[in-house]
Amino acid sequence: MSQLKGRVTLATVAGSAGVSIATVSKVLNGRSDVSPATRARVQEVLERHGYVGRRPEPVQRDTVELFYQGVVNAYSVEVIQGVVEAGQAAGVDVVLNSRPKHPPSTGAAAGRAATWIRQLIANDRRAAIGLTSELSEADLAALARARVPMVVIDPANTPEPDVTSVGSTNFAGGMAATQHLLSLGHRRIAYIGGPPTSRCNQARMSGYRNAMESVGAGIPAEYIWLSDFLYDDGVAGGSAMLDLRDRPTAIFAGSDEVALGVLEAARARGLRVPEELSLVGFDDTEVARLASPPLTTVRQPLREMGAVALRTALQLAAGEPVASHHVELATSLIVRGSAAQYGLSSIAAS
Template identity: 90%
Template sequence: MSRLKGRVTLATVAGSAGVSVATVSKVLNGRSDVSPVTRARVQEILEKHGYVGRRPEPTRRDTIELFYQGVVNAYSVEVIQGVVEAGQAAGVDVVLNSRPKHPPTSNANPGRAASWIRQLIANGRRAAIGLTSELSEADLAALERARVPLVVIDPANTPEPELTSVGSTNFAGGVTAAQHLLALGHRRIGYVGGPPTSGCNQARMSGFRSVMDSIGAPVPPEYIWLSDFLYDDGVAGGSALLDLRDRPTAIFAGSDEVALGVLEAARARGLRVPEDLSVVGFDDTEVARLASPPLTTVRQPLREMGAVAVRTALQLAVGEPVASHHVELATTLIVRGSAAQHGLSIAAS
């Protein structure tokens, strides 16, 4: 059988098979009211001549909006991966968007929040997930009015009691980091962390300080540096602490990226890690494993946090109750090469 020339249509297939266009359409749609002989003849012609029908209308899938503020870093990449994988498993699409940080007067101007919510509704979002995002009262009120469920992962500001959020045991992680450094013989331990208003930063620092207070070695104010969770903040904070007359022998960093900045500050001053300075991070991202030396860090299950946020958001979207409005997943200490027994080199320098 020769191949039909030009664009193959239902009419050309019908003419070649000696049947009506309606019969060809029935075969394409799997109708049962066509004889087996006719069906076989039509299918043979369709296959031999590569008939391509109209592209079917795409089936609209449920979507979740994942939004963040600031820059995408090693921490957020891990969480985003967890959200996307959980979305695929649940049969929903994840749309990633960036939202600018709020101006100081954002709470007094609900128009900005209303515009954002209108976009969510127009795009058919079933729910929204915020990644370390700061939400204003206007944002929360607009989401509630529109009945768009919201789950926040590691809120940038201290979460309201009614806000559904997912995080890790940050306080316990701070305790673990302090206990590990104390067990290595360190007593002069500094903290370089994130924003003072960040709930997870407050918890990490509080856990660390509670252990230091309990052994009668309170952390002096000059040993605390708070800015953000990024590499440049680690360089700045590490530099400030390491330039002190009585510099710390160990630094607990509020994130792995901050810890990498502290490593650079130490390198720039000719200090060896871990011989002259021990460093412990927080997160256990890919950069912790690639650091030189590999970073001892407090691991939080970032991908699982993203997955829990997706499952919780979908529960809220269908009106199912959730067991808790705030879920904390366990942290664990991962020991690598950036922290060691306190020696004499820094004390003798």
């Protein structure tokens, strides 16, 4: 083939390869209706002469902002994955952002909220999704004025009734976890959970209390430990529980990470799980399956929660009505190896 000179165009490539311009275009666009021999010939000419074509016009895609407060952990990774996958299916880009926590009563709260909303508008976000985030009155007022649709996943505080949120059946999950331990014969069951103001924590703890009260099992004040849903909180809460004179024979942890912290507190005291302490977590993240022993836990459909939040946010952005301002997806108990029948442990005789 002769060396092409000057600007390389589709016409010159086609002439050199002995094919039509339409065939060259098909090769460039990855079309399948070109024979392998012809495709190879055209690609050889394209590569030999460095054909790059015309820069395509950028495709403008809708964006949704997913923001969170605190740290990204095993729970939030699963939810984020669900949001991103649903965004891909809907042709929407998801932008991840972190918002620092601020005291809600400071005079600067309204200014910070206004700055945040201006950024959302300037970046042309179609909607916003909050992950376990706390929304202040200033945040909600600014969002309403700017008409930016908002969906919150597992809100860190109890939102206003008209704030759309997505969660799971936390009350039922808390009951299921506790009933499982009760069915194994345990009565000294403690709860280590998240922030007292967290709606999902309140529901899980209410499920725990309901199950305990249904069999007349007492709950000493020291059997409730509320802090956050993180590993260090499990270590601290577990240490406090396991140092009690009448320590619990079983612990229901409000998250898998808390459960891992309890496992460490038990290990540090030479207590075996489940032989000397039964343990149930909540979430069913990857860490539950990797724990030793594998963690019995309440499964939340975390990825589906993220997907529902994304689809709901797009509905709100399109001005479409939503069936409910609060969606709860079903939880289920996953039985593994961290809980055992009461009576197997030396703790039972204490």
